[in-house]
Amino acid sequence: MARYDDVLDVLKVVRDHESIRDPDKACNPCETIALAKAMDLEPQEVADLLSDAERRGRMITAKKAKGETEPYFSNVRLTPNGRAAVARHSRD
Secondary structure (H helix, E strand, C coil), X not given: CCCHHHHHXXXXXXXXXXXXXXXXXXXXXXXXXXXXXXXXXXXXHHHHHHHHHHHHHCCEEEEEECCCCCCEXXXXXXXXXXXXXXXXXXXX
């Protein structure tokens, strides 16, 4: 399992991208490859972090499919649990 802070870092990027409408500046809705590019991580690392976010507290909703990573996440959105975790982490 990934470190909790790393999971929250990817969730923060998803939150930040939700308000940006320019596809050249952010993915909205987010998906694995675009998040990896934005975070300068390998796509499988991002997929693992998103899997952890899903397992730890249902912090995201997303479509999962076979793709460049296993699983491949698309249409990533934060749940209320994910928003609360990011807000709490940002205050600390």
